[in-house]
Amino acid sequence: MSEYLHPMVAHFPIVLVLAAFASESLALLGRMPAWHTVSLWNLGAATLSTIAAMITGGLAAPDLLSLHPEAERILTEHIVWTSVATFLIGSVFAWRFAQPPQTTRAHRLAALGLLFICCLVTAYAAHQGGMLVFEHGVGVDEHP
Numbered sequence: 726m727s728e729y730l731h732p733m734v735a736h737f738p739i740v741l742v743l744a745a746f747a748s749e750s751l752a753l754l755g756r757m758p759a760w761h762t763v764s765l766w767n768l769g770a771a772t773l774s775t776i777a778a779m780i781t782g783g784l785a786a787p788d789l790l791s792l793h794p795e796a797e798r799i800l801t802e803h804i805v806w807t808s809v810a811t812f813l814i815g816s817v818f819a820w821r822f823a824q825p826p827q828t829t830r831a832h833r834l835a836a837l838g839l840l841f842i843c844c845l846v847t848a849y850a851a852h853q854g855g856m857l858v859f860e861h862g863v864g865v866d867e868h869p
Contacts, residue, residue, distance in 0.1 A: 741771035796861040806850035
């Protein structure tokens with residue numbers, strides 16, 4: 726059962742970190758300050774969902790004992806990059822949460838840049854997960 730939880734949870738961090746970036750972009754480019762709050766809460770939800778995705782991935786890992794060496798390499802990269810993404814997303818959220826509501830434009834631009842980096846790292850980690858599924862059949866049931 727645990728092997729089915731990860732695919733259900735893993736897509737939330739991807740969407741939420743992209744939504745945080747889009748919201749922050751709208752706040753800056755459209756000069757709509759309320760979107761900074763939307764971005765912050767999307768980032769908070771992304772933080773929680775990355776942790777959930779890592780936990781469910783860890784629960785599914787024992788089912789992956791006999792992987793092809795190339796799939797093992799990709800799995801290792803996936804684990805490393807999801808760990809990096811989780812740390813970055815959580816750190817940016819903590820930094821943003823600690824800021825006063827009225828911050829400078831420079832802080833907002835820095836947040837946008839950091840969110841962009843979070844998006845890139847998350848996308849790469851997701852790509853590695855996709856390679857495991859679509860190129861190596863990890864987590865795909867074989868039917869007779």
